Amino acid sequence: MSEDIVKDETIKKKIKKDSGVICVGLDCGTMHLVCSRSDTDEVRVTRNVFLPIDKDDISINKLTDISYVKTEDDDIFIIGSDAFEFANLFGQTVSRPMERGLISPKEISAIDVLTLMIKDLIGDTTDKDVYCSYSIPAEAIDEARSVTYHENVFARILNNLGVNHTSVNEAMAIIYSECAKEKFSGIGISFGAGMANVAISYKGVEAHTFSTARSGDWIDKQVAEALAMIPNRVTNVKEKYMKLTGEVTIKNKKTKRILEALYYYHKALIEYTVKKIIEEFDEKVDIEMDDEIPIVISGGTSLPEGFVNLFKSVISNYELPFEVSEIRAAKNPLTAVANGLLIRTIADVKGK
């Protein structure tokens, strides 16, 4: 099978469009794995987390309706949202194959579990040629971690599943998904769990990409440290009650404190990212952009109500080195990257 696998640029030469081909966009995020396929309008998602449990602690019979992976040695890993719920229930911390936007060196032994999750997510591809673009972050400008290893792990996983693959920058995928009306010119920002990824694109050409190691997890960690609690609890409150409109309607005093802290750290995150965009644009972007360009915001961390307005409010305090036509959220911040990757895959495959 491995001989049939086609990597990177060779995808473009491999085939013409035909019914035996499936194109896939696979968003490999720290918190979610999202898949968009060319042969269905459904966009599928699973939580990129798992929880190893001791076989003596729980009986298989009790795992009805729970998603889990079981090995021959009876090791059990609860996967997806169920892992998160179980961990919250028992006050444990879930294991995450990815950490701060990249494959985690601590959890690399779980690569088999991750492979099974991706296989399940992509779904049935029997007797089909499958071509996939998968997301990778840009190199971080504030942290010395290489994306090469991360990229190679996912390449190996897709190789193992018999999928032809190429890696595509995550923020560029937002441009492909959301900026067709601007002929793929714009700034795409993906506020993921692990990293904030930024792509500056001009007419579909990547002018500059970079990432910072501050995003959703950074917020959770800062809040958890400030209020002396576990990050899981903060994430839980954030996902259930967070609104960035400035008003806190919750009565529970402890939850209210978490929400207030979350607001301040969201604002700090946006301030930091905007400053970095300005610095990077000034120093690294050579293209003269005469036209106004949109800023498109996406990623799970941008999901709370009011995020885009908070972004607009923060950025209005800065003098920008480019003209902005509009600041808007992606149509679906959770699925934009996967859809953009699908567009890129089909364009690569179809154009040959």
Add this chain to the structure above:
Amino acid sequence: MKKLKLVIKEKGKYIQIPGIAPFRTPASVRINKSNLPLVLQVLHKCAVSDFEIVPDDNTEPITETQPIKNKKDPEINDRLDRLESLLTTLVSKNISQKSNNSEQITNRLGRIERILKTSDRFDLDDIGIGKPRVEEMEDQYIPEIDLSDMKLSGKSIEVVDKKSNKDVDDAVDLLSSLTRNGGK
């Protein structure tokens, strides 16, 4: 101090032993005998069972990453040696001629400085020497994937959105045409 060598063959573990730079297995690392209990404790914590601790006769610590570096060094060192010898010749020529033309000497020294700055910026990847080898080694650190003894039960997948296939097709056509025409 008595030196030992820790050899871990198991792939894909990330080991952090206090006093030793973190490394990824497979690896061969020099350790102190006095550190042995701590090393064993860390290995136990990381669930590493396939390892050996043997006497170390080498004077230099050994790690998996060093051979890669050493393999690259001769080529780059040869270049730097040649550059050094060229610079020595230029400088000695200047001295022997005892030129009084200070402007000429300043210009030459300026050129030499630029050459030296260029050599500082040598990047193996830029000149295409090391890259394939590095990727090869990166790949070696990734454990083999074996799903034969694993079974997934239940459904962890949710459908969260329905995309518009027409929007996708339109975007694909536009992207293809922009790519074909170089962004025009």
